[in-house]
Amino acid sequence: MTGERARGSAPFSIPADHICFIAAVNPRDVAAGYLDGWIDAAGAKRLVFLRRCDLRREAGEFVLLDNWEAGSPEFDELAGLIVADWGDDPEFWWYAAVSWAFTMPDGERDRMLRVLADTYADDRLALVAADPDGCGSAWIAEGRETYLLARARSGEGLNWDDSSALMGTDRPEEIDEALLRGEEMLGVAVIGLSLTHPDARQILPRIADVLEAAMAAGDRELCRQAVLSLGHTGRLHGVTDARCLELLRRQPRGNTADDDLWSFVPHRELPWWLWRHHLPRILRWYLWRRWVYRFEDLVEWTRATLRRE
Numbered sequence: 625m626t627g628e629r630a631r632g633s634a635p636f637s638i639p640a641d642h643i644c645f646i647a648a649v650n651p652r653d654v655a656a657g658y659l660d661g662w663i664d665a666a667g668a669k670r671l672v673f674l675r676r677c678d679l680r681r682e683a684g685e686f687v688l689l690d691n692w693e694a695g696s697p698e699f700d701e702l703a704g705l706i707v708a709d710w711g712d713d714p715e716f717w718w719y720a721a722v723s724w725a726f727t728m729p730d731g732e733r734d735r736m737l738r739v740l741a742d743t744y745a746d747d748r749l750a751l752v753a754a755d756p757d758g759c760g761s762a763w764i765a766e767g768r769e770t771y772l773l774a775r776a777r778s779g780e781g782l783n784w785d786d787s788s789a790l791m792g793t794d795r796p797e798e799i800d801e802a803l804l805r806g807e808e809m810l811g812v813a814v815i816g817l818s819l820t821h822p823d824a825r826q827i828l829p830r831i832a833d834v835l836e837a838a839m840a841a842g843d844r845e846l847c848r849q850a851v852l853s854l855g856h857t858g859r860l861h862g863v864t865d866a867r868c869l870e871l872l873r874r875q876p877r878g879n880t881a882d883d884d885l886w887s888f889v890p891h892r893e894l895p896w897w898l899w900r901h902h903l904p905r906i907l908r909w910y911l912w913r914r915w916v917y918r919f920e921d922l923v924e925w926t927r928a929t930l931r932r933e
Contacts, residue, residue: 633661633743634661634662634717634743635721635739635740635742637661637667638662638667638717638720639667639724640663640666640670640671640674641670642720642727643663643667643671644670644671644674644794644795645794645795646768647716647775648678648772648775648795648798649671650775650780651689651706652707653716653771654675654686654689654703655702655703656703656713656717657671657720658694659700659703659704662721665693665695666694668694669690669693669694672686672689672694674792678781678783678792679782679789680783680789681783681786682783688702689702689703689706715767716771718740718746719763719764719766719767720767722752722764722767723768724736725737725740725760726756726760726761726764730756733756734756737749737752737753748763772795773797773801776795776797776800776801776802777804777805779801779802781798782798784807784809785809787809790812791812791815791816792816792820793816794816794817794820796821799813799830800830800833803834803837810846811834811845811846811849812849814830814834814849814853815849815852818854819856824857824860827857827861828863828865828868829865829867831850831853831857832865832871834853835851835854835871835872839871848879851872851879851881852880852881854881854884855879855880855884855885858881858885859888862888862889862890863893869898873895882898885898886898
């Protein structure tokens with residue numbers, strides 16, 4: 625049993641920054657979400673902008689939407705035309721709503737799921753509300769497969785011919801699927817992921833996968849790009865992991881990751897071989913600093929003595 629669905633009937637809103645990580649949205653998703661009230665005008669504009677950057681020359685209807693101020697009559701009219709042309713898909717936003725509810729404490733999560741089920745009078749949503757840990761988790765997994773993984777697998781999540789677009793990569797799953805497809809500009813995308821994703825725990829396994837594949841294939845340029853990504857992650861997040869370090873150890877010393885990890889990750893978390901690489905330079909610097917300062921102190925003492933005399 626599925627209830628009638630009215631525009632503007634969404635029971636709560638969802639932040640655009642949550643949506644951009646859980647799905648590779650298409651124009652219909654944004655337009656319908658805005659018209660239904662899942663996202664406000666600012667959220668719609670942000671998703672449109674992010675997807676326009678993701679796709680660049682292939683952005684199509686995102687470019688048209690971006691030409692108008694969100695909330696304007698022109699934006700509303702175009703959103704309606706896009707939904708009419710693409711057809712409706714309410715389950716995208718049900719997936720997003722369940723996913724967003726699962727970021728809340730259990731009590732608030734359960735309340736949001738009940739409100740969602742009551743609003744749309746759908747038997748499946750009622751099951752999700754009744755059994756969040758079972759049916760809810762399964763619903764999220766199915767939605768993730770449909771709206772994130774399948775779209776990433778087909779390549780529609782990003783424009784893989786555009787290095788500028790790939791520098792904005794912020795969905796780790798795009799890297800997983802691109803590695804399987806053997807995308808030519810995979811290295812650019814992993815650099816983009818290291819610069820844009822907020823969670824190093826999502827970045828580091830992808831860097832390791834790419835670096836390991838590059839080493840196996842003897843692809844020196846991809847190795848360089850993966851190592852650069854590892855350095856960016858260390859610099860921005862102050863962490864690394866054992867697998868990345870083991871792969872980095874097999875790279876020529878003096879690379880950018882060596883220096884960035886040494887500079888931004890706590891030294892106690894770094895392996896002995898990186899200490900050994902940096903120790904001679906540190907000792908040279910220490911000795912030079914020590915003797916130069918001693919010489920400067922001697923010069924100052926001599927000048928002071930001469931002035932007293």
